[in-house]
Amino acid sequence: MAQFYRRFFFWVCVVLFLATAPVAILYSQGYRFDRSKKIFVHSGSITVKSVPAGVNIFLNGKLRPSGALDIINNSITVNGLRPGSYNLRISANGYKDWEKNIEVHSGLSTEFWNVYLAPQNMPPQGLSADGAERFFPSASGKYIAFFKKNGTSFEVLTLDTKNNQPTLIFSRNDLEFSGNPLENIEWNAKEKSLLVPIVGKEGADFLILDTGISQAPVFLSQAASGLSEISHARWNPNNQSEIYFTAKPTAEGQDNLYRLSLPGNRPEPIIEGLKTYDLSNNSIYFLKQNNVAFKADLDGKNEEQVILSPITFSGPDADIRLIAYDDSRQVFVSETGEMFVHNNGETGETLEKITDSAKGAQFSDDGKKLLYWNSNEINVLFLRKWDVQPRRNENEIQQIIRFASPIKNVFWFQDYEHIFFSTQNFVKVVELDSRDRRTLIDLFKYNSENFSSAYDSANGTYFFLDEAGGTKKLFYLYIPEQTNIFGG
Secondary structure, eight states, X not given: OHHHHHHHHHHHHHHHHHHHHHHHHHHHTTEEEETTTTXXXXXXXXXXXXXXXXXXXXXXXXEOOGGGEEEEXXXXXXXXXXXXXXXXXXXXTTBOOXXXXXXXXXTOEEEEEEEEOOBSOOOXXXXXXXXXXXXXXXXXXXXXXXXXXXTTEEEEEEEETTTTEEEEEEEESSOXXXXXXXXXXXXXXXXXXXXXXXXXXXXXXXXXXXXXXXXXXEEHHHHTTTOEEXXXXXXXXXXXXXXXXXXXXXXXXXXXXXXXXXXXXXOEEEEESEEEEEEOSSEEEEXXXXXXXXXXXXXXXXXXXXXXXXXXXXXXXXXXXXEEEETTEEEEEOTTOOEEEEEEETTEEEEEEEESOOOEEEEOTTSSEEEEEXXXXXXXXXXXXXXXXXXXXXXXXXXXXXXXXXXXXXXXXXXXXXXXXXXXXXEEEEESOOSSOOXXXXXXXXXXXXXXXXXXXXXXXXXXXXXXXXXXXXEEEESSOOOOTTOO
C-alpha cells in the first residue's frame, strides 16, 4: 500500500510539472495569459525617466509597489504588462501630477524619457536690482548686468548673484538704452567687460564698459571715428579684447564687417559688402548684399559659400537676423518675420521658407531641433531624425501650442523636450511629447504687463523682472529644482 501511494504521488508531481513548466517558461519569457482572448500574449513594459527621479507610478489608478519596479540609471521600468490601453499617472510629494493615457504593445517598451513634475509651490528669490528696466545674465549665470533710470541718469550696474551685491559701473544723463529689441547688453568671454547698445545725441552707439571700473568707459563711435551707422557689435568669442561690428565707410557706402582690438587700435575691415552676420567659436557666418550666405575664419579669411542659391525674401530685407548653429544649419529672419532655414541633413540639403511671421528662433544645444514662435503660437522644426520615443522625422514641423493671447519670453527648457513661455499673466511650460496630449503646466503667476525673463539652462536658473509693491524687481527660481546626487 505504501508503495502504491509513493507511485501515485510521484505521477501526480510529474503531471503537475508537465502542466506548469510550460506556463512558467512562458511567464519567464515575458508572456502573459489574456483571459479575454484565452491565449498567451507577449507582454510589454513602460519605462519612465522623470524630474524629480523619486516618484510613484500609478497604472489605472493602482499604485505599483516599489518591489515591482526596475530602477536603472534613474529610470523606472514596469515589466510584464499585457498589451492594451492604460492610464499612467506619475506623482511625488510636493509636486503636481503628470498623467497620460498610453498604449502598451506586445514585446515593446513604451518609453517616457523626459517627464517633468512641477513643484506645487515655487516661491521666487529676490535679487538686489530694484528699478531694473532690462537685465542680461552672463554665460555662466554668475553675474547679471542691468540698466535703470535714476531720475534723469541712465545707469548701468552689475550684480554678483552669489553675494547679491550690485555695483554701479556707469552713469550719465544724456543717454538711453537702445530701443532695438534685437540689441542686448553682451558680456565678453571672461565676463569682465560689457558691450551696451545705447542712443545718444549723435544716434545709435555702443558703450564698452569694464565691470571692474579700472578702465574708463569707451564709446565705440569714438574708437571707430570716421565710420557711420555702427551696429551689430559683438565680442570675439575667443578673445576678450576684440569686438566685431558692422558700419559704413562712407554715408553712401555698403556695410562692412570690422574688427577692433582694444585698447587704442583702429578697426580693420575684414569682410566687405554684407547685410548681417553671426559668430561661432571658429567662424563668421554672413549674408552678402546679394543674399547669398558665406562663412569665413574669425579673421575674415578663407571665405566660402555655405548655400548655393540666394535667399529670396518677398518683403523688406534691409534688417535680417542670422542665427547659425554650424555649416549645415542656419536661420535667416527678415524684419517682417519671413524665416528661411538652411538644413543639410541626412536626407539632403534644403533651403525653405518656414513661416512669414517669426518673432524669434532658438536651436537646441545638440542642433537637432529648432524652436521658433510668433505672437500666438510656438512650433518646433526637427532638423535631424529622432529615434527616441516619441520618434520624429527630419524636417518635420510640429505646432506645440497656440493661444489667442500674446505669447512672449519663449525659451528651451533644460532637457530640450519642454518649452517655457509667458501668457495671460502666467509662466507656463509645455512638453513636446504629443502622445495622448501635451502636458501644459502653469508654473507661477506674475503681475507686470511688461514681464520679461531669461533662462540659464546650464544651471537651471530662471530669472525674471516683475512688479512688487509698485517697483520693478528682479527674481530667480531654480527650474528644475536643485536636487541631491540621488535625485531626491
